[in-house]
Amino acid sequence: MSTDILEVARVQVLEEGRGLSAAQALRCLELPDERLGELLALAHEVRMAWCGPEVEVEGIVSLKTGGCPEDCHFCSQSGQFTSPVRSVWLDIPALVQAAVETARTGATEFCIVAAVRGPDRRLMDQVRAGVRAVQDAVEINVACSLGMLTQEQVDELAEMGVHRYNHNLETARSHFGSVVTTHTWEERWRTCEMVRAAGMELCCGGIIGMGETREQRAEFAGQLGELAPDEVPLNFLNPRPGTPFASYPLVEGREALKTIATFRLALPRTILRYAGGRELTLGDLGTREGMLGGVNAIIVGNYLTTLGRSPEEDLSLLADLKMPIKALSQAL
Template sequence: MTKLQQINWNEYADKALSGERLTMEESLSVIQADDSELLAILQAAYRVRRHYYGNKVKLNLIMNAKSGLCPEDCGYCSQSIVSNAPIEKYTLLEKDTLVDGARKAMELKAGTYCIVASGRGPSNREVDQVVAAVREIKATMPMKICACLGILNEEQARRLKEAGVDRYNHNLNTSSSHFGRITTTHTYDDRVQTVEKAKTAGMSPCSGCIIGMGESDREIVEIAWSLRELGADSIPVNFLHPIEGTPLAGRNDLNPRRCLKVLALFRFICPSKEIRVSGGRELQLRSLQPLSLYAANSVFVGDYLTTEGQESLADHRMIEDLGFEIEECALG
């Protein structure tokens, strides 16, 4: 299939709605399509998005619960041991601070509150702190909680679930073939196993990727396929924010149109899943951010881990201007 061939993108939507996975050739045709096809691709992706989610948009808020101090060498991350980025560094926040973050999430109409901590994985003491905060949040607020604490063991996963953690995030980040060029201090399989442990414990699996780290088009398709096979319920699609002081500083592989095609591809391959426009959207999508919601059905509001996000009221206005509706306190 070449770019010169006329593609009926609605056939891709039909395949997605019937549960059939796109082939490699079809998947590549989405990413490599001429920019003049962009609106047609998004219209087809929107058919799938509307079927499963209507015009509702889920909002998520991150609490950077522990910053820096990480022994891992992930090349994209400002908190890694190989980063010289001038970021704030601190140990895990106290329970009251974590609970206050959930109240802020409620004020911003976010239905999911994400407690994120840097590091290879949590100590048992850190799990104790998160468990205490989660129990209080669950007792006082109608809030879905996602934890992202790194590599877990079975006991830690069980304790988080029992405390009330609804979802556990551990991103695969990139394809298995590209992984070793981004991170060497742990493996792709380590990440897969953590997601599986979270699933076994009864938490909803959340796992996604970072686009723009030098991966090929085929590797983008491979990570989308892997997330489908993993059964991730929520898929954060991040776009690289090349932070000065990190090994990937200076990379500039993306433009807004490519990002939108990637989001459409993820909707076709993982049709019924929550596709979340995540880190880097403001930088990489720029003025085309609203179009992302024709493929995705979820966004982060507020700041990310060490980078600033768009003002939350601007996100609310963007959703309203599209004629979409914020799904507040979305516990499904």
């Protein structure tokens, strides 16, 4: 029996559809650079076999920006740091306009985000009004990312018709205490479990490049495999001024591509989405390589506090790669 990890993955993942374990993921991450092409090619085969050629497009907008009480060390929206982001609320007409503009790109997902530990009554009322207004104005799936939830809040969001809920674990359980101290990894995990149980789709990923080891990246891939979210957004750290991670280096491009391909092999059926930081870490060429190395979803436009590529650039890339945008009827 072969001990080469890519030959093992070809049988286990490509043929049988079983994701790599954490230990197996580590072996992929440790492959020499000269085998990166093989790794990316296999990840692309897995994506095509288990997910197909379509790419899911999403836009995001912040309903409440800044002033968050938590101390996530990567985040410029924390009220505990000296970063320049200040607390701002978006009104409902502006939210609807953002949803309309997102739908014009061909996106099927529109995510409403708030920088909070968890939603209070005021925020839940704002979200309810926003979800209703967006649903009345445009045909698009509405997702939310509002921090940690109670069971009652989970049930209320499901009742509103929220299609998908984003709540990132951010990093491996063993590394979480080096990234956040004001809440625990387990608290995040509990919210994710409640979302799944309520029937909403779960979006759960994290950020690569926050000082974690390769072993911890592999651990994180295994933990996501256990959780089995519908979508995994992969962000690469974009160090923000005023945060504890402001001086962290960018993830090297080849390392980022190895991570993308490895996460695809650990999560063969999952929507694997390019998210924040890809523009800096990978640039145009690397973005293309990642789309041919397991990625099958993208966020178009800007992120919450950082600039992304223009939607036109991303949509042109998908056209060049002959990757069709997933239609709304397929996403429902």
